[in-house]
Amino acid sequence: MSAVTFNDLLEIRKGGENLTMGGGPTTVEPATTVEEWEIKVRALRDLFRQTLGRTPDIDCPLNPEITDEIDCGDHIRRTIAYNVEPDERISAYALIPRNLTKKTSAVLCIHQTTPFGKEQVIGTDTSENGQSLSYALHLVRRGFITFAWDLLTANERKFDGLRDFDTAPFYEKHPEWSIRGKDLWDLSRAIDILETLPEVDPERIGSIGHSQGGGITIHAMALEPRIKAGVSSCGDWPSRFSKNPFNHARTGWWIGRPFLRPYCYAGKPFPIDLHEYLALAAPRAIMPISALNDFQYTLEEESLTRPVLEQMAKSVSSVFALYGIEHNFRQVIHTGGHGFTSPQHAIAYAFLEEKLKP
Numbered sequence: 001m002s003a004v005t006f007n008d009l010l011e012i013r014k015g016g017e018n019l020t021m022g023g024g025p026t027t028v029e030p031a032t033t034v035e036e037w038e039i040k041v042r043a044l045r046d047l048f049r050q051t052l053g054r055t056p057d058i059d060c061p062l063n064p065e066i067t068d069e070i071d072c073g074d075h076i077r078r079t080i081a082y083n084v085e086p087d088e089r090i091s092a093y094a095l096i097p098r099n100l101t102k103k104t105s106a107v108l109c110i111h112q113t114t115p116f117g118k119e120q121v122i123g124t125d126t127s128e129n130g131q132s133l134s135y136a137l138h139l140v141r142r143g144f145i146t147f148a149w150d151l152l153t154a155n156e157r158k159f160d161g162l163r164d165f166d167t168a169p170f171y172e173k174h175p176e177w178s179i180r181g182k183d184l185w186d187l188s189r190a191i192d193i194l195e196t197l198p199e200v201d202p203e204r205i206g207s208i209g210h211s212q213g214g215g216i217t218i219h220a221m222a223l224e225p226r227i228k229a230g231v232s233s234c235g236d237w238p239s240r241f242s243k244n245p246f247n248h249a250r251t252g253w254w255i256g257r258p259f260l261r262p263y264c265y266a267g268k269p270f271p272i273d274l275h276e277y278l279a280l281a282a283p284r285a286i287m288p289i290s291a292l293n294d295f296q297y298t299l300e301e302e303s304l305t306r307p308v309l310e311q312m313a314k315s316v317s318s319v320f321a322l323y324g325i326e327h328n329f330r331q332v333i334h335t336g337g338h339g340f341t342s343p344q345h346a347i348a349y350a351f352l353e354e355k356l357k358p
Contacts, residue, residue, distance in 0.1 A: 004241045004308050006275045006315035012040045034322050044280060047271040048222060051257050052181035056174055060086040062192055067091065074098060075140045077122070084189045090157060092149035092190065093122050095140040096199055103201040105356040106145040106194050108187065108227070109136035110213030113254070115164040117155025118148040121213075132341050135208055135348075142349055143357070145200055149190055151212065152182055153254070165254040178257045180219065187220050191227070204356045206230060208348065210340040218288065222280035229285040229355035231348040233340040236288070237295040238274045241308050244296065245270065278316045283323040285355040289332040289344050299335055309333055328355070 013019070015026035031037040060083050068079035078094040097104070109121045112133060116125045123130075123137035136146040150157045153165045162168065167179045174182070187207075195202045206229040207217040214235020221230045239245050248270070249260040263270050278286060292305045313331035320329040332347055340348075 004238070006312045009275050009279055009315045010037065010040075010318060012036060031322070037319060037322055041280060044272055044276050045223060048277070051178075051259050051271065052184070053177040053257075053259055055181060055185065056177060058085040058185070062189065062196070064193055064196055080193060082189070082193055084186050090149060092147060092193065093118055093136070094197060095122060095136055095146045097140055097143055097145070100199050103199060104143065104145055105204040105206065106147060106197075106200045107139050107352060107356070108190055108205070108207040109139065109146050109148045110187070110207065110209035110216050111148065111151065111154065112209070112211035112213050113165055115155065115158070117150035117157070119155060121148045129339075132339070133210055135210070135340070135345070138345060139208070139349060139352070142353065144352070145197070147190055147194055149186065152179065152186065167253070167255045171255065178259065179254070180216075180256050183216050184220055184223060187216065188224060191224065202226070204228060206352050206356045208352065210234060211338065218274070218277050218286070221284065221286055222277045227284065229352055230281065231287045231289065231351060233289045233344060233348065234291055234294055234338050236274050236277070237290070238308065238312060239270045240273055242295065275312045275315050278329070279319040282319050283325050283328060285328040285351070287330045287332060287348065287351045289334070289340075289348060291337050291339070292333060292335050294338045302335070306333065
């Protein structure tokens with residue numbers, strides 16, 4: 001593998017007044033101001049949307065309905081049904097701390113690739129690993145309102161007769177879209193629901209997820225300005241340092257973004273990579289938590305992986321520095337493999353408290 005760098009992050013094309021008309025010489029140079037960087041922001045978001053496919057015309061009223069409310073001692077578990085598409089209605093859990101006296105921060109809690117779906121993040125998976133991934137439950141006990149729903153293909157939203165996360169029927173319905181585009185659409189609907197809850201402060205909404213949920217958090221923060229702070233555990237890896245980029249564009253089972261597939265076949269770099277997704281969150285706060293022994297890499301390869309991730313973080317930090325808020329980006333590296341355990345919990349939850357609580 002050739003040397004991996006992230007020096008392209010701030011690079012934009014500059015030229016004279018005829019730049020966009022193709023006249024006069026141009027150069028590729030680093031953006032040096034927020035105004036110049038925002039030019040690249042718009043371009044990167046356009047590229048990202050292209051990789052997601054064409055979003056169909058599916059906007060519709062939410063029509064939310066509280067279908068159940070359970071007293072769980074230190075919090076209330078409220079079940080809310082609502083529309084995500086005109087022909088698709090789902091249910092989600094809002095966990096609400098007891099005895100709230102004012103509007104408070106809320107966190108979207110996006111589950112990993114698990115058949116338990118939203119049940120795992122609220123704590124009903126009683127296995128040791130399930131309890132470790134019950135971040136909706138952990139955070140409501142720290143005073144946050146938390147919100148959890150099933151990703152399409154998981155738990156209540158699994159397609160009949162297929163295994164969890166088999167996306168084939170989705171592509172039969174929406175052949176020009178992508179399941180990651182659908183994930184992000186459903187996330188935006190979740191925020192719409194949060195904004196209807198009288199207990200929620202809509203200016204202090206965050207997101208957290210592990211694995212699949214971590215990747216969705218990163219991607220959502222690149223596009224969704226209503227998320228003010230996010231934490232991703234083992235959610236993504238630089239595609240330019242990937243052992244197999246088809247992980248993003250599989251040809252079967254969970255098919256994330258098929259529009260990336262030509263880049264995989266042709267050996268071309270993806271049009272947008274992890275350092276750029278992270279930088280698109282600026283000036284809002286984001287924390288990627290990554291294991292060096294993840295994404296097919298081992299601890300024996302730490303001499304390769306650590307410098308790459310550290311260089312990536314340095315590059316992303318340069319964008320946050322343009323805004324004067326370097327503290328809003330923080331990368332955490334560990335060697336615990338593809339998991340989210342107590343040491344990372346402490347760091348992640350403290351970050352959300354710092355960024356979302358007044």
